[in-house]
Amino acid sequence: MTRAKTAFEDALARTAAAVETMLDGLLGRESLAGELERPVRLLEAMRYAVLGGGKRLRPFLLIETARLFGAEGIGAVRAGAAFEMVHGYSLVHDDLPAMDDDDLRRGRPTVHRAYDQATAILVGDALLTLAFDVMADPATDVSADVRAGLVLRLARASGLGGMVGGQVLDLAAEGRWTPEGRPLALSSERIQRLQAMKTGALIAASVEAGALIGRAGPAEMAALSTYGTLIGRAFQIADDLLDVEASTETAGKATGKDAARGKATLVGLHGADAMRARLEAIVDDAVDRLGPFGDRAAVLVEAARFIAFRDR
Template sequence: MVASSEAFDIRLKTNAQEIEALLDALLSNDVREDEIARPESLRAAMHYAVLNGGKRLRPFLVVESALLLGGDKEAALRVGAALECIHCYSLVHDDLPAMDDDKLRRGKPTLHIAFDEATAILAGDSLLTYAFDIIAADETGLPEQSKVALVLALARSAGLGGMAGGQALDLAAEKNTPDERGIVTLQAMKTGALIRFACEAGAMIAGASSDDRKRLRAFGEKIGLAFQLADDLLDVTSDAATMGKATGKDVGRGKGTLVSLRGIGWAEAELRRHVEDATQLLEPYGDAAATLAATARFVAARKS
């Protein structure tokens, strides 16, 4: 169950291109049915927020998980695009002065710098809303029951008990450093919830069994943990030029991370363990899961 590094890179890049083409079309000037108008300043800001680079890891996980279980690729691309809208909205709002107050994202000025704060807030609001529009639309070729289930799962992953709640805990951590259990909970919500959804969504798109859905969900949880550990390691070992954003932020703000709590050596070992656990979950699928297994390794080995 091994995919070559070159084959994986090509597959990841191809998927990113497909997702970006879809997002570009979704964020065009064309007014959709029941829309009144698309203000150009807001549309341009949303386009800037979404189409400014990135690996498109989350939609890649949606598509690959769906294909593993026989799901429709076009439907998976649309769900992946919806998830990317949620992810990008979260970055726009996280970068605001009231949140993390960042000036750089993926090597470019953050949205509130390139436009203004009010436009950044509205762009984030609109991307959040648009995500559910994309899933529910007739163009997403899935049974209505599947669409409802996906909307519910995404809402739970993105809201109070998921990503947004995790950001609230992250802000609170600047004043009161959480213990290890608190850090794990914060990271599972802020970062892990959307990655978990990406993998479970693939099984939902495919109409897979509850066992497959649970297995892919567990896989997503494991690589979500790996992703955040890798991110925390990069925050202390990399630089802004490589990362395309500021580094050393957590230390500067006094936030606790598992790296600061347990040390780099422990974090690197834990990262390897999460990847091993993730790949073991895929063993029942044999060679068909080679790309997902390669994704777990990629998450741990990335440099930005």
Template sequence: MTPSTSTFSARLDEAARLVEASLEALLADNLRHGEIARPARLMEAMRHAALGGGKRLRPFLTIEAARLFGVEGQGPLRAGSAVELLHCYSLVHDDLPSMDDDDLRRGRPTVHRAYDEATAILVGDALQTLAFEVLADPETDPDPAVRSDLVLGLARASGLGGMVGGQLLDLSAEGRYGAVTMSEAAVRQLQMMKTGAILTFAVEAGAILGKADAGARRSLMEYGRALGAAFQVADDILDREATPEALGKRTGKDQEKGKATLVDLLGLDGAKRESRQLVEKADAALEGFGDRAQTLREAVRFVVEREV
């Protein structure tokens, strides 16, 4: 049975509402055990970075993947919130003058513009460490093996072999460290690391919480990789076709910096064809879950059809 678009949208919106409330609680001023103080300026800037924007797609994927195994409630919500904190840290640092030097994020001033560069660096640091604190907390799951797997997975997805390594490749692709010609394989690797790794882990986290067997976990990771690739292709297409006002951030950055994307290498029509193929690949990965995975099928279509 296929849920309607309105049903999918309602589930996405409800997840976003729950995640927003979870993030608000995690970023409240009250001290946690072992903390000495929560500096007011830092907390204000962290809230600026993490609250009040975004579709919360990554935590939604965690929540929906866990639901496949009958796991709902605080565990998936907290794990998804941790992934979102990590994602928000990456955006704050990505926007810095030494990186992409952006003034707008989600239609608002970036953290280094609203505050200052030093505060933005510390905001990213604090959001990152808070993400791992949330995953390591028994409130997320009583099983220490589950918590350990979550911490390990997010560390690998976000670190040198994942998002951070992908960001270095992204800077290299701009020619910062010498002239470079980006092949299609190199662009795909960069995007798989910088964007795809965290999206894939967001799905895998649901499998970890659900104590999925090796086959189910592998299938969900295949789905996550297809969705992550589709997300980046859609992003590249939007960067060419959408306005800054619609996206809430500057567009055309890659062209300005002479950096190749799959849109450059495949053309707009080729990139859109690639999106459709990735939807099919994601569908195939979910075949063994039957109708239970229909919301995840809708999620990958949402990713490629979104306009912001």
């Protein structure tokens, strides 16, 4: 018997559909003002990279956070699509042979396998650039100050001191072996830092972006920023647990690769049981941060739990 979807899962699916429609439109064939041409192969590969897959968690968090303040217009969906483009670009580049060298993503061939490596690199470049185009467009928000804030948050979360910097730290930590041939473990603090940059920064920024669109006050922004940081941490721990415990079919990508590469993870350092307990504590802390919002934050409460315990 098929299990009925929960109200949260229905909300997640509705948002995913709205973001899918937005991405489909933003990646249309018609050139925008200032564009000379949209090359067909590049556009098709970009669409392959971001359409038809994924839970759209980052856009969901952005849109639901904006909704806390009654901001439910098309601007939040556009901003969510921009975050999804950045996330999509990061996956395309992470899957490349020079990075994680993966052949499978969301249950189908990765972009460099479906097309080629040069196209995959350019897909990532184009998605990243288009994301900032979308954020800077007045169609996303009438306030130039808000648009500037959105651009700044996305840039800081995705660049040198965020996602890209975290990927560099992650790559540096791989393949470091002791003379005995065992992985050289990083400290718990160092692992948390690289994971907060590589994965957590974009998740936290999506929550902050939603609060910015909703015109949150300083105290509200601070509470939501902490919530975003905590669920970003929970997401990575859950992902590391999935790599250890889930099948390839469940995860939609190759699993069991972290240990084989000597990749530094908190699960590898402390063990799965200890990290499951820590995951519970992080989720409880994140939920507590939403207390001032009362029942209005019910969906974000469920989001924290879903992120931590998805597909397990």
